[in-house]
Amino acid sequence: MNLVSFCCRARVASFFRHRRLQRILLLALGIVGAAIYSWLFSSLLEQAQAGATSLSVNKVLEYANLLLLALIILKGFFPAYVPKTEIIPRIYPVSAIERFRTELIVELVSPFYFILLNFLILLFLMSPAYTALHLLQSVMVLLTAHITLRALQVLVERKIRWRHHMFFAAAVMAAAFVAIQVQEPTFTPAYSWLKIIVHMAALGFLTASNYFLEASATEPRRKVVSHSSSTRRSLSWRLFKNHKLARQMLIFGMVFKALILGADALSYSKEGKHILDEIVTLWLFVGPLVIFSYVFNNIWGFYRNLWLTIERSSGNYKDFIKASLLPLRVPLLLDAVLTFLYVALFNHQHALFIVLMYTGSILLLIPFGLIASFVSPKAVKGGIFSFSAKVSYLYNFLAIALFAMLFLPLLHPVLYLLYPLLIGGTFFALAAVLKEYPRYKYKLFQTLYKTEG
Template sequence: MDLILYSCKARLNSYFRHKKVQRVLLLALGIVLSAFYAWLFTYLLQQSREGGLNMDVNQMLGYTNLLLLAFTILRGFFPAYIPKADFINRIYPVKPLKRFWTELVVELVSPFYFVLLNFLLLLFMMSSDYTVLHLAQSFLVFLTAHITRRSLQVFIERRINWRSSAFWGAVVMAGAFVAVEARAPMFEPVYSGMMLVVHLLSLTAFLIANYLLEQAAYEPKRRTVSYSNDARRSLGWRLFKNHKMAKQLLLFGLGFKVLMLGIDATVYTAKGIHMLDKNVTLWLFVGPLVIYTYVFNNVWGFYKNLWLTTERATGSYKEFLKASLLPLRMPILIDATIVVLYVAFFNHEQATFILLMYAAAVMVLTPIGIIASFTSPKMVKGGILSFSAKTSYLYSFISILLLGLLFLPLLHPMLYMVYPVVIALTLFAMVAVLQEYKQYKYKLFETLYKTE
C-alpha cells in the first residue's frame, strides 16, 4: 500500500512540476467541460424520456457508455500515443503481482480520468434516469476500456512470448470475457444487481488476462528503420511514417474524418437520410481540407530539412514542386481511399458531385498549401497539444473559403463552371509566388532555422 501511495504522489508531482499555472487552468477547463456535458446528457436523457428524441432512455444510456468506452481507449492513441506507465523497472526486486497492481492504480491518477470521474458523478446527481446501478455500470465500462488500452499498449511496446503458458492463459481468460459480453454487452443499461455481478466477474477475467499478458511480454520492442532498395518509390511513405508530429496530426484528422463519415453512414443505414443534407458544414469533412489545414499549409515548417536539401541541391522550381508533393502523396492516397469507400457503400446519390469536388479540391488546395509554405512559414515546435500554431490561420481560412466555393454545384449544376475559374486562379497565384522565390527563401531560412 505504501508503494502505491508513494507512486501516486510522485505521479501528481510530476504532472504539476512544469507549467504549473497552465496545467491548473487546463484542469479547471476540463472540470467546467465535464459539468457542461453532464448537463447536456441530463437534458438528452430527459428528452428521451419525454419522447422528444428518436431513442428511448435505454438507448441513450447505452450510447453514453459506448462514448465513455471509445474516448477512454482512444485517449491513449489520439491525438498522440501515450506510452504505458512503467513506474517500477523490472530489474527491481518487486513481485510481479505487486508491480501490476501498483501500475494499474497509478495509471488511473491522471487529470483525464479525474475529469471523466467528475462527469459521471455530476451526471448521477443531475439526472434521475441515471441511477446508482447505471453509475456502477459506467465504472465497469470505464475500467474495461482502461484494461483494453493497457493490453493494446503491451502489444505495441513489448515482445510477446507466443508459446508461453502465460500468453495462452491470457487468451483463455480474454475468451471468457468476450463470450460473456457477446451474450450481454456491458454498455447496455442494467436494472438488476445480479447482472452487474455478472459483468464484474467478466471484468475480473479480463483483468487476469491483462496480468498474464504482461507476464508473457518479456522485453521492449526495439525501434528499427526499414529501408527500400527503390528509394524514389518509398520516399513518400517514409516522409509520412518517420515524421512523428506530422503523422500524429494527420492520423488525428483522418480519424476524425472517419468518425464523421461513419456517423453519417450509420444514420443513412438506420433512417435512409444523410446528415450531410441536414447540415451543410459537414460537407467540409468529405473533402481533403483537414490534411492541408493541419500540415500541408506549412509543408516546409514540418519538412524543413527536405526544403533545405532541395534548395542546396538544385533550387529549381520543378524540384521544389516535386519536393512539395512528396509528403502529400501518402496522406492524400489514404484520405481519397476513405472517401471512395464512403461513396461506394453509403452515398451513391451524390457520387458525381463528391468525386468531382474532391478532385477539384486537391487541385485548389495544393497550390494554396505551396503558397502558404513560402509566404507564411511557421517553425513547428512543442508537442502536438501545445498552444503554438502549426499552420497559418490566414491560409487556413482561405482554404476553407475556397473549398466552400466548390460546394456551389449543390445549389445548381451550372455552378460547376466555378471549378475551372478557382483552379486557374490558384495555379496562377502559385506560379507568381514561385517566381518571387528568391525573396522568400531568406524569410524561410530565418523562420525555420532561427535560434531561440
C-alpha cells in the same frame, strides 16, 4: 501501496510542474465542459422520461456510456498517437503483478479522467434517472475503455511472443470477456446488482487479459530501415517504406479512418442512413486530415535529412515545396483510394460535395502542413518505437478548425465561396513564412539536430 502513492504524487506534480497557470486554466475549462455535458444529458434524460423525445431513457444512458468509450479510446490515437506511459522503468526491481497494478492505478490519475469523473458525478447529482447503479456501471465502462486502450498500446509498441503461454492465457481471458459482452454489453444500462456483478466479472476478465498480454510482450519495437538497390523504384515509395515510424503512424490513422467509414457503410447498408449525417464530427474522417495530423504537419521532423539536403544544396523555396510532396504522394494516394471507394460504393448522394471537399482539403492542408513544419517543428527521435509529441498540438487543432470550415457548404451551397478564400489565405500565409525562412532555418536545425544527446 507506498509505491502507488509515491507514483501518484509524482504524476500529479508532473502535470503542473511547467506552465502551471495554463494547465490549471485548461483543467478548469474541462470541468466547465463536463458540467455542460452533464446538464445536456440530464435534460435529455428528463425529456426521455416525459416522453418529449424519440429517445428512451435506456438509449440516452447507452449513448452516455458509448461517449465515454469513444472518448477514451480515440484520444489515444487522434489527433495523434499517445504512447503508453512507462511509469516504472523496466529495470526497476519489482514484480510483474506489482508493476501492472501500480501502472494501471497511476494512469488513471490524470486531468482527463478527473474531468470524465466530474461529468459522471455531476450527471448523477443532476438527474434522478441516473442512479447509483448507472454511476457504478459508467465507472466500469471507463475502466473497460482504459484497459482496452492499454492493450492496443501494448500491441502497437511491444513485440508479442505469440506462442508464449502468457499470450494464450490472454487470449482465453479476452474470449471470456467477449463472450460476456455478446450477451450483456457493458454499455447497456443496468437496473439490478446481478448485472453489475456480471459487468464486474467481464472487467475482471479484461484486466487479466491485459496483464497476461503485457507479460507476453518483450522489448519495445525498434525502427529498421530497409535499403533497396532498385533504381527504378519510386523515391516517394522508398520514403514511405523506409521510415517505419511514419509508416506505422500513417497506417494507424488510415485504419481508424477505414473503421469510421466502414461503420457508416454498414449503417447505410442495413438501415439506409448515414452515421455521418447524425454525428457531424465524423465528417473529419472523410478528408485526408488524419495523415496530416499524424505526420505531415511536421514533415521536416520526420524527414529531417530531406530538409537538410535541400538546405545545403539550394535552399530554394521551390525545392522545399517539391521535396515536401515526395513523402506525401503514397499516403495521400492510399487515403484518396480509400475515400473514393467509400464514395463510389456507399455515399452517392454526397459524391459531388466529397470530391470538392477532398480537393479543397488537399490544397488547404498541404501549404498549412508546410507552415506548421517550418514554424513549429518537433524533433522525432529514431530508434525506439515511440510516437510522443511528434506534431505540434496547436497546429493540429488549427488544421482541424480550418478543415472543418470546408464542411460549411453542407449548410448552404453558397458557402463553397469560402473555399478560394481559405485556400488563398493559406497560400499567402505560406508565402509569408517562406519569405522569413532564413530566420526559421536556425530554429529548424536547433530543434531537429541539436536536441540529441
